[in-house]
Amino acid sequence: MCPIPPGTNYTYRFQVKDQIGSYFYYPTTGFQRASGGFGGLRINSRLLIPVPYSDPEDDYTVLIGDWYKQSHATLRKTLDEGRSLSRPDGVLINCKQGKVGDEKEEPLFTMKTGKTYKYRICNVGLKNSLNFRIQGHKMKVVEVEGSHTVQNVYESLDVHLGQCYGVLVTADQDPKDYYMVASVRFTKYRLQGTGKIRYENGKGPASNALPEAPTKWAWSLNQFQSLKWNLTSNAARPNPQGSYHYGQINITRTVKLANTAGTVDGKLRYAINGVSHTDPATPVKLAEYYKVSEKVFKYDVIADTPPANIDQLDKISIEPIVLKFTHRDFIEIILENHEKSVQSWHLAGYSFFPVAIEVGTWSPEKRKNYNLLDAVSKNNIQVYPKSWAAILLTFDNVGMWSLRNECSERAYLGQQLYISVPSVERVLRDEYNLPDNAILCGIVKDMPKPPPYTL
Secondary structure: OOOOOOOOOOOOOOOOOOOOEEEEEOOOOOOHHHHOOOEEEEEOOOOOOOOOOOOOOOEEEEEEEEEOOOOHHHHHHHHHOOOOOOOOOEEEEOOEOOOOOOOOOOOOEEEOOOOEEEEEEEEOOOOOOEEEEEOOEOEEEEEEOOEEEOOOEEOEEEEOOOOEEEEEEEOOOOOOEEEEEEEEOOOOOOOEEEEEEEEOOOOOOOOOOOOOOOOOOHHHHHHHHHOOEOOOOEOOOOOEHHHOOHHHOOOOEEEEEEEEEEEEOOEEEEEEOOEEOOOOOOOHHHHHHOOOHHHOOOEOOOOOOOOOOHHHOOOOEEOOOEEEOOOOOEEEEEEEEOOOOOEEEEEOOOOEEEEEEEEOOOOHHHHHHOOOOOOOOEOEEEEOOOEEEEEEEEOOOOEEEEEEEOOHHHHHOOOEEEEEEOOOOOEOOOOOOOOOOOOOOHHHOOOOOOOOOEO
């Protein structure tokens, strides 16, 4: 939609339904996420709906992310000039970097001996995957981006850009201080941030010997493969999570998307299937709602498969990318990473089933390796270097939805697209009317509103 003009306010009102779990919010315009424009969101089950673990003593939000000292405007200028961002200046935990050995540093959280706490860990950074661990403590994963999981125990967790984990931590160690550690993964440079946890009435400082992160990305792939949907637990609805048998639905359409980098007129751009997205002056959803989309963008400017010579393309084109999907189709999306860095993708408006991540290139024969039983329903998936990931979902939510690379630099320079899921009947059963206080811009700013949707 249209951005909020400087010096003004806008209030969003929305209903939370079956999206229980741990999330965070941030602006998608102007690179403002880099200036700290983010925060955690907790959506709890209704009291009538039990969760598959006892109520924790307390509930903590842990926002980890890499950080630049430069302002968001300076970073944006660098990208506008066609240059990539350099390495970040550090890693923060809840906006603090921490200093190992500083006994005067105040703790971020406190725990009582013998009690169990829920920590909601989200990677809100701009560039890097991070590994998170707590000195001397293990973490039991109970929820990932709105889905309850089989409750495996981990000494550390790789949290890729945009991802969130809900874990239980029991205060079962000697009562004193302990460090949380978040450090970058899959890079040649080392950056880390720390934060203290203090036991109530504890005695003694935290040890300066910090736990090490895993090495290589095979460990991270094993973590992904170990995460399973808890098929017996309830979601916000009274039916078990596993009652939705996604593995038994016939695939309607397969879309394969390959990410690449290149230059246009000497400036860096990131692309999907050879096209780099740019936002038009009129937001694509408003253009569609006002029935003037043909004046703003073209549907399906990229094909369902990347060009055969995707790695040797001489030219990247820049234009809005809007794919049109049929309402309620069951879609298979293949995300191919032809580059040497880990990518992280987020789909707005939906949760999907990540059924496989493998090295190499995808082919239909790879479907035999899919997890068609208990893949964790979530909204974010990582793709390792020279690898692919497959996700399955039913597009049953009418609207215009963003699929974007969670690396802010890549999304800003074109590695994103929109998926249009239109309602043929234009009825309130499928989609609400545009709010009366919606901000308008572009060619629709002074146009009369279209007829409202009907019951």
